[in-house]
Amino acid sequence: MSNRYAIILAAGQGTRMKSKLYKVLHPVCGKPMVQHVMDQVNNLNIEKIVTIIGHGAELVKEQLGDSCEYALQEEQLGTAHAVMQAAQQLAGLEGTTLVVCGDTPLIKAETMDALIKTHEEAHAAATVLTAVTENPAGYGRVLRNAEGHVEKIVEHKDATEEERQVTEINTGTYCFDNKALFSALQNVSNENAQGEYYLPDVIEILKSAGHIVTASRTEDFEETLGVNDRVALSQAEAILKKRINEMHMRNGVTIIDPSNTYIETGVTIGRDTVIHPGSIIKGESIIGEDCVIGPHTEIKNCEIGNSSTVRHSAAFESIIGSYVNIGPFAHIRPDSDIRDKAKIGNFVEIKKAVIGEGSKASHLSYIGDAEVGNDVNIGCGSITVNYDGKNKYLTKIEDHVFIGCNSNLVAPVTIGRGAYVAAGSTITEDVPEDALSIARARQINKEDYVQNLKINE
Known part of the structure; x- marks a missing residue:
């Protein structure tokens, strides 16, 4: 030769x-x-x-x-x-x-x-x-x-x-x-x-x-095919997309509707994973076996373990473990690490945060710049307040913590192992291990207030 x-x-x-x-x-x-x-x-x-x-x-x-x-x-x-x-x-x-x-x-x-x-x-x-x-x-x-x-x-x-x-x-x-x-x-x-x-x-x-x-x-x-204009570019895209999807299907991946599924060349997908219509998988993403992706989900440069579900959601430059449930309508922003068996529910945003094994943020929460331990429950509407207008700060939530609904954790702050934060609290100081922290105004009921208001009218 x-x-x-x-x-x-x-x-x-x-x-x-x-x-x-x-x-x-x-x-x-x-x-x-x-x-x-x-x-x-x-x-x-x-x-x-x-x-x-x-x-x-x-x-x-x-x-x-x-x-x-x-x-x-x-x-x-x-x-x-x-x-x-x-x-x-x-x-x-x-x-x-x-x-x-x-x-x-x-x-x-x-x-x-x-x-x-x-x-x-x-x-x-x-x-x-x-x-x-x-x-x-x-x-x-x-x-x-x-x-x-x-x-x-x-x-x-x-x-x-x-x-x-x-x-x-x-x-x-x-x-x-x-x-x-x-x-x-x-x-x-x-x-x-x-x-x-x-x-x-x-x-x-x-x-x-x-x-x-x-x-x-x-x-x-x-x-x-030589690409000289946008029409030929779209033709090349369609041909290569079909080639990529067929390769994954022959390797044991179920793609429900290949014509409405976009997978880039660098993606790896394990056997028996199911990709639903409207899914977009980009970059060097690695998806394990027995996962469910979509419908209408965007994933870019993520590593996802086995038997995880990501539906109606977007995830970028992050690690997602096995047996994780994400969505619908969750947003996983870059540098997040979501450990095995965690749950990230509807309208939850995660940014540059570790979510420990078995922890849950089921709905309407923002967890940014945080380290969340194992088996933590983050209630609806809870927020890690990470930005003071100039700098970002870290929130630490240790294992087995319960965060009540509508709580604000003003960083930098640490919630100790096993602690409870009462619903509606704004936490600005560290919470000790196994403590109950309540940080809200005392409730006052003014009886007959509405009736007196009508009389005065």
């Missing part, structure tokens, strides 16, 4: 996206398009990867980091011109070079690997990844000779009416003999409708020089 290299084309601005964000950085199922391509290329046995950057160069480099080398295309003068920018890193090297576009987020490593193997087995100078589509408008057409070999590739704008009837298209992904590629690039002309240097012209140059040119046809046209 020869040395293998890869060039990822990611220099275009993408004017048809009509966006401040550069094209290859637009996300598909939570990940920038160019990152999808890089992840797949990294699954191949590639010795050196060069990404061609131009518009948004620093942002692309920030996204991809040190996973590749970079070459700058200062002027966007076509795909052949873009590949030429990698000459400093690759020209003169022996081996096979894969060229793939950074706006093809659906392409799979298996497809690229098959392309490379076809190329190397044929000892070809160039191999084109092709596909067949009923609507080839806008794509370069692959023209074959009588023997079925690739004769040339013609861009849609430069094609004759007869050539435009061809349904086999160039996907924009290629393999080249590396030395032959950079030699042929010197002869590419920009005498065409766009005045650009087209990479497909290398095919005809190599063929004219007597080199072998082959093609590898993929059966999945959708995989080769």
Whole structure:
């Protein structure tokens, strides 16, 4: 097997996206398009990867980091011109070079690997990844000779009416003999409708020089979709979403309504978990086995144990244990740690708080900047008053505490183990272990007050 290299084309601005964000950085199922391509290329046995950057160069480099080398295309003068920018890193090297576009987020490593193997087995100078589509408008057409070999590739704008009837298209992904590629690039002309240097012209140059040119046809046209506008972006999103959902279902997850369930690429879900419609699961979330998620629940970058339920709720950047019940209509904000068998009920907000094992905040409470022990009951309407307008302070509630309804715990404050806080109290000082704390105005009943009021009227 020869040395293998890869060039990822990611220099275009993408004017048809009509966006401040550069094209290859637009996300598909939570990940920038160019990152999808890089992840797949990294699954191949590639010795050196060069990404061609131009518009948004620093942002692309920030996204991809040190996973590749970079070459700058200062002027966007076509795909052949873009590949030429990698000459400093690759020209003169022996081996096979894969060229793939950074706006093809659906392409799979298996497809690229098959392309490379076809190329190397044929000892070809160039191999084109092709596909067949009923609507080839806008794509370069692959023209074959009588023997079925690739004769040339013609861009849609430069094609004759007869050539435009061809349904086999160039996907924009290629393999080249590396030395032959950079030699042929010197002869590419920009005498065409766009005045650009087209990479497909290398095919005809190599063929004219007597080199072998082959093609590898993929059966999945959708995989080769290039994203040039928001319509294509939505199509890519739908295709990848379907692919992701089917993968989870084949792995033992029940998704009640896949068309109304959104799961990003980095999510892990255990067997026998059920995902109800309207659920959105994002980032690097990990969900255990036998869970129930949704309906209408958003989860991002959370770790959830086994046999937990999260319904009609939102949870972000937090840890949720096993046998936990959350919702409906709960909000778990970042840096929360909800331990096993806890319950977070309707209209409860948790922020940067530990909720101990078996503890409950069943309804209408705010628990922020708090450490709540095990088997604590937090009554309806209770609040940890954590902010004085300038600084945030910690509330500590130790094990087996009972917080009565409508209580305000003004931080910094500690409620000792086993203590009771009477309903309606505003606690501003520490409560000792096993104490009952009452902090409210004494009730006064003024008898006949309403009757006297009517007489005076």
